[in-house]
Amino acid sequence: MDFELREDQELFAKGVRDFARGEIQPLCAKMDREGIIDGELLEKIKQQGFFGLSFPEHYGGVGLDTHTYGLVVRELARVDAGVAIMIAVHNSVGSYPVMQYGSDALKEKYLPKMADGQIASFCVTEPGAGSDAAGLTSRAERVDGGYRVTGEKIWVTNGHHADFFVVMARTSDDGHKGISSFLLERDTEGLQIGAKEDKMGLRSSDAISLVMADAFVPEENRIGPEGIGFKIAMSALDGGRIGVAYQALGLAQACLDVGARYALEREQFGKPIARLQAVQWHLAEMATELEMAHLLADKAAWLKDQGKPYGKQAAMAKLACTEMAGRCADKALQIHGGFGYSKDYDVERYYRDVRVTRIYEGTSEIQKLVIARNVLDEFGG
Amino acid sequence: MKFDLSSEQELIRKTAREFAEKEITPHAARWDQNEEFPAETVKKLGELGFMGIAVPEQWGGAGMDNLSYILAVEEISRACGSVGVIMSVNNSLACWPLQAFGTDAQKEEWLEPLASGQKLGAYCLSEPQAGTDAAAQKTTANPDGDGWVLNGTKNFITNGAHADTFIVFAMTDLTKGHKGISAFVVDAHAPGVAVAHTEHKMGIRASDTAQITLDDVKLRGDQLLGEIKDGFKIAMQTLDGGRIGIAAKALGIAQASIDHSIAYAKERSQFGRPIAQFQAIQFKIAEMTLRTEAARLLTYRAAAVKDQGRRHSNESALAKLAASTASVYCSEEAVQIFGGNGYSKEYPVEKLMRDAKICDIYEGTNEVQKMVISATALA
Numbered sequence: 001m002d003f004e005l006r007e008d009q010e011l012f013a014k015g016v017r018d019f020a021r022g023e024i025q026p027l028c029a030k031m032d033r034e035g036i037i038d039g040e041l042l043e044k045i046k047q048q049g050f051f052g053l054s055f056p057e058h059y060g061g062v063g064l065d066t067h068t069y070g071l072v073v074r075e076l077a078r079v080d081a082g083v084a085i086m087i088a089v090h091n092s093v094g095s096y097p098v099m100q101y102g103s104d105a106l107k108e109k110y111l112p113k114m115a116d117g118q119i120a121s122f123c124v125t126e127p128g129a130g131s132d133a134a135g136l137t138s139r140a141e142r143v144d145g146g147y148r149v150t151g152e153k154i155w156v157t158n159g160h161h162a163d164f165f166v167v168m169a170r171t172s173d174d175g176h177k178g179i180s181s182f183l184l185e186r187d188t189e190g191l192q193i194g195a196k197e198d199k200m201g202l203r204s205s206d207a208i209s210l211v212m213a214d215a216f217v218p219e220e221n222r223i224g225p226e227g228i229g230f231k232i233a234m235s236a237l238d239g240g241r242i243g244v245a246y247q248a249l250g251l252a253q254a255c256l257d258v259g260a261r262y263a264l265e266r267e268q269f270g271k272p273i274a275r276l277q278a279v280q281w282h283l284a285e286m287a288t289e290l291e292m293a294h295l296l297a298d299k300a301a302w303l304k305d306q307g308k309p310y311g312k313q314a315a316m317a318k319l320a321c322t323e324m325a326g327r328c329a330d331k332a333l334q335i336h337g338g339f340g341y342s343k344d345y346d347v348e349r350y351y352r353d354v355r356v357t358r359i360y361e362g363t364s365e366i367q368k369l370v371i372a373r374n375v376l377d378e379f380g381g
Numbered sequence: 382m383k384f385d386l387s388s389e390q391e392l393i394r395k396t397a398r399e400f401a402e403k404e405i406t407p408h409a410a411r412w413d414q415n416e417e418f419p420a421e422t423v424k425k426l427g428e429l430g431f432m433g434i435a436v437p438e439q440w441g442g443a444g445m446d447n448l449s450y451i452l453a454v455e456e457i458s459r460a461c462g463s464v465g466v467i468m469s470v471n472n473s474l475a476c477w478p479l480q481a482f483g484t485d486a487q488k489e490e491w492l493e494p495l496a497s498g499q500k501l502g503a504y505c506l507s508e509p510q511a512g513t514d515a516a517a518q519k520t521t522a523n524p525d526g527d528g529w530v531l532n533g534t535k536n537f538i539t540n541g542a543h544a545d546t547f548i549v550f551a552m553t554d555l556t557k558g559h560k561g562i563s564a565f566v567v568d569a570h571a572p573g574v575a576v577a578h579t580e581h582k583m584g585i586r587a588s589d590t591a592q593i594t595l596d597d598v599k600l601r602g603d604q605l606l607g608e609i610k611d612g613f614k615i616a617m618q619t620l621d622g623g624r625i626g627i628a629a630k631a632l633g634i635a636q637a638s639i640d641h642s643i644a645y646a647k648e649r650s651q652f653g654r655p656i657a658q659f660q661a662i663q664f665k666i667a668e669m670t671l672r673t674e675a676a677r678l679l680t681y682r683a684a685a686v687k688d689q690g691r692r693h694s695n696e697s698a699l700a701k702l703a704a705s706t707a708s709v710y711c712s713e714e715a716v717q718i719f720g721g722n723g724y725s726k727e728y729p730v731e732k733l734m735r736d737a738k739i740c741d742i743y744e745g746t747n748e749v750q751k752m753v754i755s756a757t758a759l760a
Contacts, residue, residue: 125721131720132651197725199725200734201724267510268514269513270517330738338536341582341584341742342580342582343582351583359720359723359724363720365661
C-alpha cells in the first residue's frame with residue numbers, strides 16, 4: 001500500500017487550488033446571492049479545460065484518472081461547491097453514458113464538443129421519481145427515424161447552461177428494463193427549459209426543470225440498445241458519487257480551514273479560543289473524520305482506475321464524506337458563534353451548500369441500500 | 382409529579398396556535414425572503430397580551446405563569462422562528478429584568494409599555510469582542526452629574542433596529558471585571574443611540590439583528606437598573622429565563638419539522654407506496670419524536686421551576702441545550718425526508734433548518750450551556 005500522491009497529482013491539485021482562490025473566491029458571495037455562476041468565470045473555466053478533465057486526450061480532453069479528477073473537484077469545492085458540482089456533473093454523469101455506452105459515431109460527434117466546454121447534463125429525476133428512479137414515466141415513442149420524447153424532468157443540474165441533455169425515458173412498461181437513454185440537443189423542438197430552482201444553497205450551480213413535449217430525437221442519439229437506460233443511469237451514478245464524495249471533502253476541508261483560522265484569531269476569556277478544549281475537540285473530530293472519509297473516497301477512485309468493481313465503495317465514500325462534511329460545517333459554524341450565522345462569513349454558505357450533498361446523486365438512505373445489498377450479496381442473500 | 386396542563390395553559394396554547402395559523406403561517410416565507418420585520422403581527426401579539434405574558438397585570442402584562450409563556454412561544458415558533466424570538470426577547474430579556482429588578486417608578490415608565498406591547502424591547506449585552514466571554518465588556522457608563530453617560534458598541538442585538546427600549550450592560554468600574562458591570566434601561570430613540578448596521582443572516586431573517594452604537598448617551602440617575610455593579614448578575618439571571626424562551630422556540634421548530642415530515646411521508650410515494658411505510662423513514666420520525674419530547678419535558682420543567690421562584694440556571698441550560706440540538710436534528714431530518722424538494726424554497730423545511738441553527742448559538746452557545754451544566758454537576 002502506498003498513501004502518497006504522485007508528483008503530477010500534487011501539481012495538478014495545486015494549480016487548481018491557485019485558480020480557485022484567485023479567480024473564484026472573489027465571486028463566491030455574489031454568485032450565492034444572485035443564484036447563478038458568473039458569466040466571465042464560466043468562460044475562464046471553459047478555457048482552462050475544466051470541462052474536459054475526464055475525457056480521453058484523443059477527444060480533446062485532459063485524460064485525468066479518477067483519483068486526480070477527484071482531487072480537482074475537492075480543490076474547487078474548497079472554494080465554491082457549486083462550481084465544483086457543475087464541473088463534476090459534466091465530467092461524470094453528463095458525459096459518462098456516451099463515453100461508456102455510446103456508439104462510435106455518437107462518441108465522435110459529441111465527446112469532442114463536451115470536452116471543449118459544451119455543457120452536459122443528466123436527466124433521470126422526475127416529480128414522482130426521486131429515490132425510486134425506476135418509477136420514471138417519461139416516454140420515448142418510436143417514430144420514423146427515431147423517437148418522440150414526452151415527460152418532465154426536475155433537478156437537472158447544469159440545465160440552465162447545458163447544450164446536451166442525457167435523458168432517461170421509457171420505451172416499454174417493463175419496469176426498470178423498459179428504460180432507455182437518449183442524448184438530446186438543447187435546440188430540440190419540444191424541449192422547454194424551465195426556471196432555476198430557488199435553493200437553500202449551492203446557488204452558483206443551477207438546477208432546472210425540463211419539459212419534453214413530443215421532442216424528436218434521432219435513432220442514432222439513443223445511447224446503447226433499448227432497455228439498458230436504467231443500467232446506464234446507475235453505473236453513471238456510481239462514478240458520479242465519487243465526484244460528490246470529493247466535493248464534500250472539499251467543503252469539509254474548507255470548514256476545517258476557516259474553523260481553525262477563526263479559532264486562532266478570535267479571543268475570548270483573554271486568549272484565542274483555539275486554546276479552549278471545547279474548540280480543540282471540534283477541530284480534532286473534524287480532522288479525524290475528514291481523514292477517514294478521504295481514504296474511503298481515495299479507495300473508491302483507485303478501484304475505478306484499476307478497472308475493478310467500485311459501486312459499493314463509491315456508495316460508502318459518498319455516504320461517509322457527505323455525512324462527515326455536514327458535521328464539519330456544523331462544527332465550523334459553531335466555532336464562529338454568532339458571526340458564523342452572518343453572511344459576512346464563508347462558513348454560513350458552506351453550511352447551506354453542504355446540505356444537498358446528502359441528497360443528490362442518491363440520498364444517504366439510497367447509499368445505505370446499495371451498501372446493504374452488496375453486503376447481503378456477499379453472504380449469499 | 383403531574384404532567385397535564387391547566388385549563389388556562391391549554392387555552393393559551395390553543396390561542397397561540399390559532400393566531401399562528403391565521404396571522405403568521407401565510408406570511409412566513411415572504412418575511413424570510415425579504416428580511417421583513419413583521420411589525421403589524423408584533424403589534425397584534427401585543428394586543429393578545431403575548432408580549433408580556435408572565436408580567437403581572439398591574440404592569441401591563443397578562444399575569445400568567447412562565448409555562449404559559451413557554452407554550453405560547455412554542456406554538457408561535459411552530460409557524461415562524463423569527464416571530465418566536467421577537468416575542469421571547471421582549472418577554473424574557475426586556476420585561477423580566479425590569480419586573481425583577483426595577484423600582485415601581487421604573488416599572489411604570491418602562492415595563493408597562495413593553496409588557497402591553499405598545500413598545501418593543503431589546504437586550505444589549507454582546508459586543509464585538511464580548512460574546513461567550515460576556516464579562517469582557519468594553520462599553521462604559523461614567524457618572525455625569527446625577528446621571529450617567531454611555532459609550533460603546535453592542536453586537537447582534539435582536540429587535541435592535543425596531544426596539545424602543547434597551548436593557549444595556551456597561552462597565553461602571555473598569556478595574557473590577559464582571560463585578561464592575563451595571564445594568565441600565567435606555568430609550569432607543571435618545572440622542573447618541575444609533576443602528577450601525579443590521580446583519581444579513583442565514584435564518585430568522587424576519588427578526589432583525591443590529592449593531593448598536595452608544596455615543597455619549599446621557600441617562601438620568603433613575604435609569605440604573607438594580608444596584609450599581611449588579612449588572613452581571615442581572616444579565617445572567619435574565620438569560621436563565623431567556624434560555625427557556627429559546628428552548629421553546631427550538632421546540633416549535635422541532636415540532637414543525639415533525640409535522641411537515643409526517644404529512645410529506647404519508648403523501649409522497651416512491652417504490653409504489655408512501656415513503657411513510659419504509660422503516661428508514663419511520664425510524665427517523667421515531668428519533669425526531671423522542672428527542673423533541675425529551676427536550677419538551679426539560680423545557681417545561683425549567684419553566685415550572687422558575688414559576689416556583691427557585692433558581693433554575695441548570696434546568697434552563699439543560700432545556701436549551703436539548704431543545705436546540707433537537708431542533709437542528711429534526712429540521713435536518715425533515716430536509717432529508719423531503720429529499721431534493723427539501724432543499725428548495727418552495728417547501729417549508731429548508732427555512733426550518735436555517736432558522737434552527739441559531740438556537741445552538743444565541744443566549745449562550747451549546748458550549749456555554751455545557752459550561753453551566755458541568756459546573757453545576759461538579760460543584
